Structures are given as C-alpha cells and as structure tokens.
Amino acid sequence: MSAELETSEGLDESEKKSSEAPERETHTRVSDLSELLKEGTKEAHDQAENTQFVKDFLKGNIKKDLFKLATTALYFTYSALEEEMDRNKDHPAFAPLYFPMELHRKEALTKDMEYFFGENWEEQAQCSAAAQKYVDRIHYVGQHEPELLVAHAYTRYMGDLSGGQVLKKVAQRALKLPSTGEGTQFYLFENVDNAQQFKQLYRARMNALDLNPKTKERIVEEANKAFEYNMQIFSELDQAGSMLAKETLEDGLPVHDGKGDLRKCPYYTAKQDKGALEGSICPFRTAVAVLRMPSLQLILAASVALAAGLLACYYL
Numbered sequence: 415m416s417a418e419l420e421t422s423e424g425l426d427e428s429e430k431k432s433s434e435a436p437e438r439e440t441h442t443r444v445s446d447l448s449e450l451l452k453e454g455t456k457e458a459h460d461q462a463e464n465t466q467f468v469k470d471f472l473k474g475n476i477k478k479d480l481f482k483l484a485t486t487a488l489y490f491t492y493s494a495l496e497e498e499m500d501r502n503k504d505h506p507a508f509a510p511l512y513f514p515m516e517l518h519r520k521e522a523l524t525k526d527m528e529y530f531f532g533e534n535w536e537e538q539a540q541c542s543a544a545a546q547k548y549v550d551r552i553h554y555v556g557q558h559e560p561e562l563l564v565a566h567a568y569t570r571y572m573g574d575l576s577g578g579q580v581l582k583k584v585a586q587r588a589l590k591l592p593s594t595g596e597g598t599q600f601y602l603f604e605n606v607d608n609a610q611q612f613k614q615l616y617r618a619r620m621n622a623l624d625l626n627p628k629t630k631e632r633i634v635e636e637a638n639k640a641f642e643y644n645m646q647i648f649s650e651l652d653q654a655g656s657m658l659a660k661e662t663l664e665d666g667l668p669v670h671d672g673k674g675d676l677r678k679c680p681y682y683t684a685k686q687d688k689g690a691l692e693g694s695i696c697p698f699r700t701a702v703a704v705l706r707m708p709s710l711q712l713i714l715a716a717s718v719a720l721a722a723g724l725l726a727c728y729y730l
Contacts, residue, residue: 490549
C-alpha cells in the first residue's frame with residue numbers, strides 16, 4: 415500500500431477535501447501547456463544540446479566563418495517566424511503571445527549580418543537547404559495551422575532568453591568580437607528587463623490560451639519538429655565546419671580545394687579578370703600537389719642543379 419493511501423485513511427470530510435486540493439493543483443499544472451511542452455520536448459532538447467555543433471560552440475571551438483553561417487540561418491528562420499507572427503497577431507490561439515517589441519529578432523540579426531558581411535550582405539546571404547526546410551514549415555504553419563505557431567515561438571524565444579547570454583559571451587571571447595555588442599545583437603533583448611520574469615509571464619499567457627487537449631498535443635508534436643529542424647541545421651553546420659577545416663594546410667595556410675570559386679585561393683589576384691577565373695582551379699593547390707610527387711621532386715631537383723651549373727659557368 416502506498417504512503418498516500420495510508421495517510422488519507424481515517425480523515426473527516428473537510429480534511430479529505432483539504433488533502434485533495436494539492437492533487438487538483440498538480441493535475442492543473444500537468445495539463446498546462448507550458449508544462450506539457452517542457453516535459454514533451456525534454457528528450458529532443460537534450461539531443462539538440464548534445465549535437466557536435468552546440469558542444470563545440472559552448473567550448474568556444476568555433477570559427478568566424480561558421481558563426482557567420484549560423485547567423486545567416488537564424489536570420490532566415492526568424493524572418494519567416496516573425497512574418498507569420500505578424501500575420502497572425504490577432505488570431506485567438508496566438509495573439510496573447512505576440513510581443514514584437516520584446517522578442518522579435520529580425521532587426522537585431524540584420525545588424526549582425528551587416529557587421530559580418532558588410533553593407534551588401536543581402537547579396538551574399540543564402541538560405542541553406544536545412545534552414546529552408548525550417549522556413550517552409552514555419553510558413554505552412556502560419557498560413558494553415560496558426561495555433562501551432564506557439565510551438566515554434568516557444569522553442570526559439572524561450573531558448574534565446576535562457577541560454578542566449580551564455581552563448582553571447584562564448585562568441586565574444588572565442589571570436590574576439592567587440593564587447594559593445596557588434597556581431598552579437600541577436601542575443602541582446604533590450605526591451606526585456608528581467609528575462610526570468612518575462613519567461614514566467616510568457617508561460618502564464620501560454621497556459622491561459624483556450625486550447626483543447628488535442629490541440630495542446632499537436633503543439634507539443636510541432637515543438638519536437640522544431641527541435642528536429644534545428645538539429646538538421648546544426649548537422650549542416652557540422653558538415654560546413656569539416657569542409658572549412660579541410661581547406662587548411664598542416665601549417666595553417668588556407669587554400670582553395672580546387673572546386674568552386676577561385677577567389678577562395680589565398681594567391682588569387684584581385685585584379686584578374688573575373689570571367690577568366692571561372693572554371694579554373696587554384697594554382698597554388700595544383701603546385702602543392704605536383705611538388706608532393708617523388709618523381710617530380712627528383713626532376714625538379716635535377717633542374718635546379720642544372721640551372722645552378724649553367725649560372726656558375728656563365729659567371730666564371
């Protein structure tokens with residue numbers, strides 16, 4: 415027999431009602447959307463935190479080029495999310511969670527993109543394949559199932575308010591970014607004085623939404639999808655990080671891999687005609703490959719010796 419049953423026996427009616435009150439409160443808490451989301455996404459949340467990209471980031475092991483790609487993915491994600499939030503700001507299943515002044519990140523991300531890419535950043539920024547899937551899902555939800563926007567807003571903004579400040583400090587230290595905030599505006603919520611209090615307000619608004627159990631269940635499912643989309647982006651960034659690492663020689667000199675844009679080659683001459691470069695390979699890369707061949711090394715050595723001999727004869 416459980417301890418609960420033992421302690422409830424022998425009580426009069428008023429005492430029983432009093433003892434049952436905490437049970438009703440517990441049941442209410444369990445059915446609150448914020449609690450359902452917290453419990454229902456715990457596994458996905460843990461998986462996201464243990465992706466290689468996130469673990470490397472927290473250790474400060476991140477290159478600026480990779481951080482720029484991550485910022486770009488965030489820009490496209492939040493642009494889509496906030497566009498759909500604006501569209502549905504009066505929808506009863508979302509209106510109470512509409513906090514554009516406090517939460518919206520697109521403007522901050524625009525500043526970060528300008529910092530990393532320059533004034534013509536819009537011409538350079540491209541939405542990656544994984545980010546595009548996330549963006550497409552957000553637009554679909556906003557246009558066909560607005561009540562599910564709660565899942566995407568919860569997943570992104572609550573996470574930003576919780577761990578964003580830690581990531582900001584890591585990025586500033588690892589990438590030697592200015593302490594004044596350039597490049598990390600995304601993590602700065604200027605209109606949120608107290609993150610903990612704001613999160614409590616946000617959760618209270620979520621719990622007050624007039625949603626049936628089935629809709630709450632679908633929101634939890636959608637939140638798990640949101641975590642999956644984020645993990646796909648992390649995986650994509652891991653692959654990009656591996657590619658960036660391969661473009662570095664053992665002595666730390668970055669070289670072009672012989673494919674794609676020749677301008678990645680450190681020996682690329684900016685004055686060269688752009689049209690003549692297309693389809694070319696990096697000359698330095700080719701030279702290194704040739705010089706690593708033993709037979710050609712021997713020929714080169716003999717050629718050098720011959721040239722030295724001819725020069726010696728000339729000067730004698």
